[in-house]
Amino acid sequence: MNTKDILERIKAAIEGAPRNGYIAELHLQIIKYSDELEQLTGKEFCEGLGIGPSFGTEFAKMRKIAPRLKRANLNVNLI
Numbered sequence: 331m332n333t334k335d336i337l338e339r340i341k342a343a344i345e346g347a348p349r350n351g352y353i354a355e356l357h358l359q360i361i362k363y364s365d366e367l368e369q370l371t372g373k374e375f376c377e378g379l380g381i382g383p384s385f386g387t388e389f390a391k392m393r394k395i396a397p398r399l400k401r402a403n404l405n406v407n408l409i
Contacts, residue, residue: 333370336363337378344379356385357392362409364396 340359347355360367360375367375372386379385400406 331366333366333378336366337375339363341379353388356388358409360389360392361396361399361404362406364393364406367393 340356340363343359344352344355367389370378372389373383375389376383376386396406
């Protein structure tokens with residue numbers, strides 16, 4: 331799957347999230363697709379989703395957490 335398709339999936343997921351669950355869903359989606367988004371910068375991620383650049387920090391944090399969660403046997407396919 332290419333980056334554009336992944337960003338579309340993430341965008342659909344966060345748009346479908348409850349208003350108070352938007353950020354949590356964003357975090358989950360970044361973790362889910364962390365391997366595929368490895369080469370993307372926070373700025374590119376935010377631009378691709380049409381969200382504010384401040385979310386680039388959240389993107390970076392979740393990408394750093396993802397490997398540890400996967401080592402703890404998180405199955406990202408279930409997210």
